[in-house]
Amino acid sequence: MRSLVSLNVVRPRLRLMREAYFVDFALAMQEVVTIPLMVTGGFRRGDVVEEALNSGAADVVGIGRPMCVDVDAPKSLLNGAEELVRYENQLSLFPSYLSFLTKIRVLNSLASFAVQFWYYGQLFELAENGKADSDLSVFQAVKLHMKRESAWLKVRKKLG
Numbered sequence: 001m002r003s004l005v006s007l008n009v010v011r012p013r014l015r016l017m018r019e020a021y022f023v024d025f026a027l028a029m030q031e032v033v034t035i036p037l038m039v040t041g042g043f044r045r046g047d048v049v050e051e052a053l054n055s056g057a058a059d060v061v062g063i064g065r066p067m068c069v070d071v072d073a074p075k076s077l078l079n080g081a082e083e084l085v086r087y088e089n090q091l092s093l094f095p096s097y098l099s100f101l102t103k104i105r106v107l108n109s110l111a112s113f114a115v116q117f118w119y120y121g122q123l124f125e126l127a128e129n130g131k132a133d134s135d136l137s138v139f140q141a142v143k144l145h146m147k148r149e150s151a152w153l154k155v156r157k158k159l160g
């Protein structure tokens, strides 16, 4: 009986933690904070969001990367979509046959920045064209980002 009870408690929490990696930390934070706590990181499924709220781990849940493309992501979950697109699992600077390169630390950092630039690129697409472009490759996103950065630097230099 005891083990059944603990299984019921542990199982949802494990599922929660697997998906939303800050839940563990949030539960510890809840012990000491008296203000509402917003937790962001890894939330992709509606049922996991509900679990985070119902378990008391989070008072508010944040969704980051999916919102750079799917601006209606929370609405989709509220309307019953099972989960959001996990862009993070699809994005890579290197094609799979070159993935061994990420074992080299500096290239791994470069690849992480490149993926982050892809998300920035989506925000620029939203701002400039009103819609994201999920077909943009990570490599294209890096090139665009470098171009934008050099344009900003030129303006900054002019301003002195």
Ligand SMILES: Cc1cc2nc3c(=O)[nH]c(=O)nc-3n(C[C@H](O)[C@H](O)[C@H](O)COP(=O)(O)O)c2cc1C
Pocket (backbone or CB within 6 Å): 040, 041, 042, 043, 062, 063, 064, 065, 066, 068, 119, 120, 123
């Ligand atoms: C375009 C973009 C910009 C971000 N900028 C910041 C930042 O300035 N400070 C920060 O703490 N986290 C930043 N993050 C991280 C997010 O706040 C969030 O912790 C992370 O994306 C994990 O949540 P998610 O799994 O829902 O994406 C950024 C993420 C993205 C995609």
